[in-house]
């Protein structure tokens with residue numbers, strides 16, 4: 308059953324999710340002005356799936372049930388599926404200019420599905436069946452799941468078992484006949500509060516000494532002992548201002564990250580997908596990270612499309628669109644953005660089937676994709692700020708532009724003064740000029756910068772994590788041999 312966006316939002320109200328923000332427990336978090344844009348944004352993954360014009364990208368036929376499901380709950384069955392995933396993410400980036408959050412679950416499904424198959428083959432465990440049954444439940448109910456990987460990690464120089472406080476990594480604190488009890492946290496979890504479920508994976512490759520940290524499981528967002536603390540964003544309290552609109556830049560949509568706390572959460576046996584098989588932690592991490600690095604070749608490109616459009620509009624509204632340097636900057640932004648898309652499509656096209664049957668992306672190309680994402684959006688934003696001009700950060704507030712307060716000698720209001728002096732080209736109203744500049748402020752420096760800039764740096768792993776993978780996958784020895792062959796070195 309595919310939910311509509313509204314049905315998804317209503318389904319969140321049925322959960323007893325425990326949320327904290329600004330030192331308080333937030334009971335009606337679904338309607339909270341700071342949180343709601345991230346819920347609206349995720350709701351678009353439901354809304355577009357209901358729109359026939361996007362059915363090919365947004366939905367797929369489940370290989371588990373034969374039913375039509377949202378692509379966010381799909382196990383990729385071909386390289387074509389992998390490419391459609393990237394195209395779907397670009398589409399959603401274009402429609403929201405934000406992080407729409409649901410991809411972490413999709414990437415976790417695909418990583419856990421193939422890894423559990425291989426664990427069962429080697430260890431005789433039952434994880435793959437557990438996970439397959441769970442995924443059917445997710446698909447049938449069209450659920451959103453937070454794919455949770457990043458632990459707090461404490462002292463980065465120490466392994467999990469060497470930490471003074473082991474809780475800085477999620478770990479098993481008790482093994483019972485009917486399940487396990489887990490404790491610890493996952494940090495900066497995208498879309499975690501507005502997910503129905505959490506699918507937890509280890510954060511890194513682990514050795515036998517750290518086997519209590521080699522744990523993967525799922526649980527509902529309102530499981531006893533689970534609670535979340537909302538991560539604040541730059542300019543977030545603007546959303547609390549009365550009648551806030553223009554000053555928000557992106558009034559409707561936003562991203563969301565939270566601290567997810569597992570305070571002795573019980574997980575029944577059927578929801579366990581890894582429990583002590585330390586040698587498989589690294590495989591699970593590498594696959595999830597690979598998929599999520601592919602994802603950035605879609606979502607960030609879609610947001611980039613909106614940034615480029617906004618910069619071009621700012622140039623129009625400033626009356627500067629005919630300047631050759633402005634045209635050239637827009638070309639450069641497009642070149643950078645499409646290069647990211649090329650990477651997303653390339654690692655998908657070079658995908659291959661896993662032993663479990665779902666498709667994995669090309670790891671080297673996915674890591675190159677994400678490495679580029681740690682750089683190009685920064686340059687795109689730099690060029691957007693260059694084109695927009697300083698007004699995007701010095702303009703008076705929306706309240707001033709709308710004020711009736713008389714302040715001029717001839718009875719002009721504060722609003723009259725602002726609207727008179729911030730006029731741009733005749734093609735736009737002063738308000739439209741404000742709107743596009745505030746949008747650029749929001750995406751370059753405000754709350755949406757979390758999703759477009761810093762998430763481009765650290766989401767799906769910080770740059771160094773990709774460099775390690777590029778070193779591992781780059782095969783320098785075979786390249787040396789190529790040079791030897793041609794240079795005549797024996």
Ligand code: SF4
Pocket residue numbers: 396405406407408409410411497599602603606607762766
């Ligand atoms: Fe999806 Fe991109 Fe957000 Fe990750 S950063 S959840 S890939 S939109």
Ligand code: FE
Pocket residue numbers: 497762766767
């Ligand atoms: Fe992310």
